[in-house]
Amino acid sequence: MTGTLAIPEAAHQIPDTPKEDLDRMVHSLAGARRRWEATPIGVRVAMLEAAMKDTHAVAGDWVEAACRAKGIRPNKPEAGQEWQGGPALLIRNLRLLARTLRSIEAKGHPPVGRLTTRADGTLAVGVFPTDMMDRALYAGIRGEVWLPPQVTKDNLFEHMAAAYRRPTSASVCVVLGAGNISSIAPMDALYKLVVENRVVALKLNPVSAYLGPFLEQALKVFIDAGFLAIAQGGAEVGEYLITRDVVETIHITGSDKSHDAIVYGGGEEGAVRKQHGQPRLDKPITSELGNVTPVIVVPGPWSDSDLRHQAENLASGLTHNAGFNCIANRVLITHESWDLRQPLIDGVRAKLDRIPSREAYYPGALDRLQAYIDTVESEPTRHGKASGTAPGWTLLAGTPPENTAAFQTECFAPAFVETAIAAPSPIEFLERAVAFCNETVWGTLGAGIVVHPESMKDPAMAAAVDRAIADLRYGTVAVNLWPAVTYAMVTTPWGAYPGHTFQSIGSGRGVVHNALMFDAPLKAVAIGPFRSLIKPPWFGTHRTAHRTLAALTDLEAQGGVGPLLRTAVHAVRG
Numbered sequence: 001m002t003g004t005l006a007i008p009e010a011a012h013q014i015p016d017t018p019k020e021d022l023d024r025m026v027h028s029l030a031g032a033r034r035r036w037e038a039t040p041i042g043v044r045v046a047m048l049e050a051a052m053k054d055t056h057a058v059a060g061d062w063v064e065a066a067c068r069a070k071g072i073r074p075n076k077p078e079a080g081q082e083w084q085g086g087p088a089l090l091i092r093n094l095r096l097l098a099r100t101l102r103s104i105e106a107k108g109h110p111p112v113g114r115l116t117t118r119a120d121g122t123l124a125v126g127v128f129p130t131d132m133m134d135r136a137l138y139a140g141i142r143g144e145v146w147l148p149p150q151v152t153k154d155n156l157f158e159h160m161a162a163a164y165r166r167p168t169s170a171s172v173c174v175v176l177g178a179g180n181i182s183s184i185a186p187m188d189a190l191y192k193l194v195v196e197n198r199v200v201a202l203k204l205n206p207v208s209a210y211l212g213p214f215l216e217q218a219l220k221v222f223i224d225a226g227f228l229a230i231a232q233g234g235a236e237v238g239e240y241l242i243t244r245d246v247v248e249t250i251h252i253t254g255s256d257k258s259h260d261a262i263v264y265g266g267g268e269e270g271a272v273r274k275q276h277g278q279p280r281l282d283k284p285i286t287s288e289l290g291n292v293t294p295v296i297v298v299p300g301p302w303s304d305s306d307l308r309h310q311a312e313n314l315a316s317g318l319t320h321n322a323g324f325n326c327i328a329n330r331v332l333i334t335h336e337s338w339d340l341r342q343p344l345i346d347g348v349r350a351k352l353d354r355i356p357s358r359e360a361y362y363p364g365a366l367d368r369l370q371a372y373i374d375t376v377e378s379e380p381t382r383h384g385k386a387s388g389t390a391p392g393w394t395l396l397a398g399t400p401p402e403n404t405a406a407f408q409t410e411c412f413a414p415a416f417v418e419t420a421i422a423a424p425s426p427i428e429f430l431e432r433a434v435a436f437c438n439e440t441v442w443g444t445l446g447a448g449i450v451v452h453p454e455s456m457k458d459p460a461m462a463a464a465v466d467r468a469i470a471d472l473r474y475g476t477v478a479v480n481l482w483p484a485v486t487y488a489m490v491t492t493p494w495g496a497y498p499g500h501t502f503q504s505i506g507s508g509r510g511v512v513h514n515a516l517m518f519d520a521p522l523k524a525v526a527i528g529p530f531r532s533l534i535k536p537p538w539f540g541t542h543r544t545a546h547r548t549l550a551a552l553t554d555l556e557a558q559g560g561v562g563p564l565l566r567t568a569v570h571a572v573r574g
Contacts, residue, residue: 002442004255004290004410005368009234010179010206016233022201022240025229026172029199030246032226033170036199041105041164044194047221048098052091055218056557059087062214063550066182069210070322071359071390078356080537080545081321084488086182088553090218093187093490095556096130096515097194104164109157110516116144120470123147123156124525127491127516133555137567140529141481143489146470146522161517163197171248173198174241176262178253179207180324180362186215187490188251188288189228191512198249203231203238205254207362238262242281251510252287255412259287259505277503285502286510288495290326291443292410293317293483296433296468298461299338299426300452307340309531310450311347315355316540317448317482319384319393322358323414324365326507327446327476327484331407333436335429336420345397345418352383355540357390358414365413366391372411377403380415401436408442426455427464434468444497445507446476446483453530469525473497475507481528482538491515492524535574542574 017025039047066082067074103111113126128143129135151159158165173192177185189202204212209232222228231237235258242250242262252259264273265280273280295314302310317329332348334341360366369391373380378399386392394415399406401419421436423429430449437447449468456462469477475497476486486492493514496507511521535541537548548570555563 002408004257004412005371006257006364007255007362007368007412008364010363012206012209012234014209014212014232016237017231019240022231022237023244025201025231026241026244026246028226029172029201029229032199033172035225036227037167037170037197041101045098045101045105047225048094048101048194050221051219052094052557054220055087055091055094056553058214058217059083059553062087062182062211062218065210065214069208070361075546077542077545078358080542080547080549082182083546083549083553084538085321087218088549088556089183089488089490090186091553091556093183093190093513093515096490097190099130100161100515100517101194104161110160112156112516115153115156117153118146122149122522123151123153125156125518128489128526130491133559133564136564137552139533141485142527143486143492144525145492145516145518146525147518148520148522151520159519162519163195164517167197171198172246173200173249173251174238174247175200175202175251176238176254177202177204177208179205180321182208182211184253185211186219188253188512189219191514192249192251193222193228195514195517199227201229201231201241201247203233203241206234235261242283248283250281250283250285251512252285252289252508254289256289256505259289259508263502274503279502287505287508288326288445288512289505289508290410290412291445291507292330292407292441293327293443293446293448294331294333294437294441295329295448295450296333296430296437297335297344298430298449298451298455298465299335299340300455302340302452306452306531307343307347311344312351312539312541313450313482315348315351315393316538317484318414318416319352319355319358319540320484320538322361323393324362324412325484326410327487328416329448329482330410330416331441332416332418333433334418334420335426336422341420349381349383349395351541352393352395355384355393357384357386357392360389360391360413362412368411369394369413369415372409372413372415375405375409376417377406378417401440404440407440410442427461430464430468434471438471438473443507444474444500445495446478446486447472447474448478448481448483450480451530474523475511476524476526478526479528480530481526483526484538485528486524486526487513489526492526493518493521494524497523534571537571537574539574544570544573548574
């Protein structure tokens with residue numbers, strides 16, 4: 001088996017939107033297309049800014065509801081994940097889209113940072129940090145967008161903001177929202193609405209149906225104008241929406257199995273259609289569908305404190321959101337003969353023991369976890385005081401590289417594996433690890449590399465790392481950072497590496513976020529310091545993450561010295 005293990009549909013806590021209301025919804029959106037096309041940039045900016053205020057107004061209630069749904073106490077550090085993964089990121093997205101539109105109105109193109117022509121002649125565009133606030137809060141972290149060969153410094157703006165450069169008729173898009181991170185569905189809808197110039201019917205996943213009232217308030221300005229509508233329901237409602245004649249495009253965030261059922265249909269008939277390349281829907285479909293996220297650990301002269309810091313970095317990439325992330329760390333790739341390999345594994349285990357266990361709130365998680373363990377030829381160790389429906393964290397160290405099932409299956413549960421690759425030198429290890437990721441590990445959404453700064457002082461290793469970033473066929477490559485960081489940057493595109501077909505969909509087609517509106521980005525690259533002076537608030541043992549990220553939400557919404565100082569003070573205390 002390859003791809004994501006089957007995820008059952010959640011129980012419906014909120015009634016499905018009736019079919020007659022769905023019909024009215026899509027026909028009303030179709031009637032609003034011309035008005036959205038004609039909406040001036042200045043008015044769009046005002047709408048985005050109004051949505052920022054409305055999102056901020058409901059942020060606290062939104063986070064409390066998310067905490068209840070996921071078994072988190074709102075006054076505990078784990079609640080910080082709901083602040084950051086929910087209203088903070090939606091507000092940031094709204095703010096940066098408004099920034100881009102203001103630049104288009106004033107200069108005729110989006111704002112861009114430093115342009116670098118790489119050794120192979122391709123262009124890299126600096127997109128993070130975006131402003132002084134980013135520089136203050138994320139010191140040492142930078143983000144770039146790497147572009148395909150046809151894009152140069154001279155023609156860059158001809159490959160940005162296509163919907164504003166050569167406007168086309170607006171269409172009706174159905175967005176089938178994800179259920180795990182609460183900002184995904186509204187941010188996907190915003191991308192289609194603002195970047196691609198489409199009106200949107202957003203169907204929420206039953207897992208996150210509780211978001212409905214908050215999103216209706218947060219995005220009220222677009223809903224009241226008739227450009228966005230929100231529906232509730234499961235696969236049946238989604239099927240009804242996507243098959244309406246007036247619906248012209250579709251976006252899916254979920255699993256590859258859900259994608260295939262939508263594109264080809266279910267059961268044996270769907271399998272035959274896929275085999276023969278005969279989609280049942282003749283509509284453009286974009287998607288983001290998951291990943292078995294690998295992290296390559298380059299051997300180097302690590303100190304004991306380096307080991308502790310990176311062990312927490314690696315463990316936190318699994319435990320965030322109870323492990324229910326498409327970009328959760330799933331495969332640690334180590335050098336077989338590195339003398340610090342076992343101390344690193346022991347350090348990861350120690351950190352997992354310190355990170356509180358979480359409720360397995362996503363449907364079918366316990367069954368998927370056991371099915372995944374059964375496929376892996378190594379002894380699992382359990383961490384984090386498992387109890388009842390909180391299974392703790394599972395690490396399967398020493399998994400043979402030949403056990404392809406372990407690397408081609410996304411369990412979407414709180415588990416990950418470690419595997420060791422033999423090589424005569426660190427540089428050859430890195431080259432073999434990149435090939436292993438590209439050829440054996442399933443998915444192309446994101447991958448990570450961890451490398452010590454002393455190692456990078458060797459010009460040969462620095463060149464090898466740059467080559468690895470270029471060669472990894474992933475939509476995001478992160479160095480010394482959890483790859484999810486590019487999700488949070490928002491200026492970086494979020495999606496699979498280009499080139500997937502419907503028959504081999506992998507991690508999907510197209511991108512979202514991409515607040516600077518690159519037409520055809522190749523990949524996002526995030527680079528951070530090997531050691532952070534202040535513990536990042538997404539680390540699983542951060543003691544004040546809930547306060548830090550609540551303050552960050554205020555800062556994203558309001559700016560100003562007060563929220564910046566509160567964010568910094570809470571962050572330092574973590």
